[in-house]
Amino acid sequence: MQMASRTIAIENTKTNEVTEAVFEHPFVIRLCHWVNAVSLFVMAGSGLQIFRAFPSFGAKIPQKDLLNWPKSLAIGGWLGGALQWHLTFMWIYLGTGLLYLGYQVFSGNYKQVLFVSRDISGVWPMVRHYFFFGPKPPLREAYNPLQKHAYTSVIILGVLSVATGFAVWKPIQFSWLAWMMGGFHYARLWHFLTMWAMLAFVFGHLVMVVLHGWNNFVSMLTGWKKDPEYVAK
Amino acid sequence: MKARIDKTKFKSTSRRELLKLTPMIALGAFAIPGLQESLLKTGLGFSDWASKLLFRSGHLATTFADSELTPFSKFPINDYDVDDPGVDFDRWTLTVAGSVQKPGDYTVAQIQALPRFRQNTRHVCVEGWDVIGRFGGARLSDFLKAIGADLSARYVYVECADDYYESLDMATALHPQTLLCYEMYDQPLTREHGAPLRLSIPTKVGYKQAKYLTDLKVTSILDRAGYWEDQGYSKFYGL
Numbered sequence: 001m002q003m004a005s006r007t008i009a010i011e012n013t014k015t016n017e018v019t020e021a022v023f024e025h026p027f028v029i030r031l032c033h034w035v036n037a038v039s040l041f042v043m044a045g046s047g048l049q050i051f052r053a054f055p056s057f058g059a060k061i062p063q064k065d066l067l068n069w070p071k072s073l074a075i076g077g078w079l080g081g082a083l084q085w086h087l088t089f090m091w092i093y094l095g096t097g098l099l100y101l102g103y104q105v106f107s108g109n110y111k112q113v114l115f116v117s118r119d120i121s122g123v124w125p126m127v128r129h130y131f132f133f134g135p136k137p138p139l140r141e142a143y144n145p146l147q148k149h150a151y152t153s154v155i156i157l158g159v160l161s162v163a164t165g166f167a168v169w170k171p172i173q174f175s176w177l178a179w180m181m182g183g184f185h186y187a188r189l190w191h192f193l194t195m196w197a198m199l200a201f202v203f204g205h206l207v208m209v210v211l212h213g214w215n216n217f218v219s220m221l222t223g224w225k226k227d228p229e230y231v232a233k
Numbered sequence: 234m235k236a237r238i239d240k241t242k243f244k245s246t247s248r249r250e251l252l253k254l255t256p257m258i259a260l261g262a263f264a265i266p267g268l269q270e271s272l273l274k275t276g277l278g279f280s281d282w283a284s285k286l287l288f289r290s291g292h293l294a295t296t297f298a299d300s301e302l303t304p305f306s307k308f309p310i311n312d313y314d315v316d317d318p319g320v321d322f323d324r325w326t327l328t329v330a331g332s333v334q335k336p337g338d339y340t341v342a343q344i345q346a347l348p349r350f351r352q353n354t355r356h357v358c359v360e361g362w363d364v365i366g367r368f369g370g371a372r373l374s375d376f377l378k379a380i381g382a383d384l385s386a387r388y389v390y391v392e393c394a395d396d397y398y399e400s401l402d403m404a405t406a407l408h409p410q411t412l413l414c415y416e417m418y419d420q421p422l423t424r425e426h427g428a429p430l431r432l433s434i435p436t437k438v439g440y441k442q443a444k445y446l447t448d449l450k451v452t453s454i455l456d457r458a459g460y461w462e463d464q465g466y467s468k469f470y471g472l
Contacts, residue, residue: 009237020235021243027253038260054361061307063362079360080465081273087467088276092260171357172294172436172472173287183295184355184472185363221254222247 007231020231024142025223026109032100033220039093040202042085043161044195045075049082057189090165097158112142115152119145139230154201157194164191281469288471290404294435297353303364305418308426311358311439313460316425318395318445325429331390331450334381341429344413347371347379351419352410354435356442357472359461368433369416374407377451387453391432394445399459401434401441405471410435413446438470 006023025033048069055065076082104110122145128134130146137144143151163177167187171178181187209217219225238246262268310316326338351369377384389406392398405411414433415422422428427444434442440461462468 007235008243009235010240010243011237012240018237027250030250030254031257034254034257035260038257042263050361054358056362059303059307060309060358060362060364080461083359083467084273084277084465087280088273091276091279170284170287170472171355173289173292175292175295184357188361218247222250224243224247224250 010226019227021224021226022142022228022231023223024112024219024225024228026103026107027223028099028103028107029109030220030223032096032103035092035096036100039089039096040198042075042089043093044199045073046082046085046089047192047195049074049076050079050086051192053079057185057192087169090169094162097162101155113148113151113155115145115148119148122146123149141230142225142228150201150204154198157198157201161191161194161198164194167191277465277467281467284467284469284471285402285404288404288436290408294354294410294472297355297365299353299367301365302353302367302418305366305420308356308364308366308417309358309362310425312395312425312444313397314395318393320394320424320428320445320447322429325447327430327446328448329380329450330448331452332383332386333451336380339380341415344371344376344430345415347375349416350412351416352412352435354410354433356435356439358439359466359470367418368412368414369419370412370414370430370433372409373411373413373432374409376413377406380451382451386451388451388455390450390452390455391443391446392448392450393443394447397443397445397460398457399432399441399443400455400457400462400468401432401437402469405434405436408434408436436471438467438472440466441470 008021008023010019010021012018049071052069052071052074054060054063055067055069056063057066058064071077074082076085104113122137125134125137126144126146129136164181164187166174167178167181168184168191171184171187178184178187181190215226215228263272322341326340327344328338330336348371349369350372351367353365353367355363356366357363373389377389382389384403384407387403389401389403390398391400401411412433414427414431415429417423417426422431427446430446431444432442432446441459457463458468459466
């Protein structure tokens, strides 16, 4: 079994204690995760500065601002600077995304993350556990069904962020893409909403990292998850 | 059967896996003030290079029905300085120079003698807003042919009555929807919209569509790329 081959027992020769560890995150995935964390931060920050230049999705005349996003929470300082950040990091963001997707598909590692039909039945028990103090369902693999749902969704959001971004950047050369989104004007709105959906994921993701402890965090750095609860003792 | 390893060995294995991530430190170069500017300039340059590859000369911008037009009164007047630089229409000419067979001063009448095209196209501002306007004028490509321009030159460079200046890659200059515009909404161009002559380039973002033109030069070497470009905007910004 693939899972067993990645599981090892760590022996402490002094105390004779044995802990389990599973190699959960291959190098490419870890690299993509952290590069993406940086580029998402830059893309959102510079995107918000770009948005500040016209903080509306309506007409220019008369202009009704949606919100006044503070400059201190944006990257680039001015529209031109923000565009430089955005148009530079979009290639890093896109490259990381393609590397990630390619690696997941060709290595078969996607099975760990992809939410499939047999995960559906496990969603509600997890929701009950997290939000309504229900019992914790037993974990049989690296991610629980709700986690898989979140990770699969955010990958789809990633694809959407690139697609909506290209529709805003090149509404004529990619006219079919812009057309699918209701034209340039609405593509800009979808791009904006996709960002907020991704930021909502990031917020939840960070909360869960804090709640679920050090071993979980370290696993995204070294690949190895110590003492995973789903490995039989 | 699970592999068993010693705790110390596990530590060194983990450390090696962690160290594999060190190339990520390269991203930190973006935080170094001395490097940041040139890295971002390179990034923007790469985007412009990709934009040139993505540009298709035969691909037309979407045109719209008259019913979809933004009313003329709601078409924004955007300039970097003054709405009306006070062009003297009686004395106005477009001064043509550079790699052309027929340099010199061209009048509005000479430009209006070329076939007129009218199109309802979307005007997209770099800030993010967009309007659909009706523009009329001569194809820049027709004018370039009329003045005997070297079409293998790389750029068309323009200067304006308000000291604004812009440059256009030749492929976009030759695009059939790129107009030397003297009409908006079937009326002569008003002063605040760039009378007597402006550029209308539906495949470009707004700041490339210079108003109040006074000079046009065909060249392969640019001393200046454009008013905004020289402050850090994209030189190509094609849509």
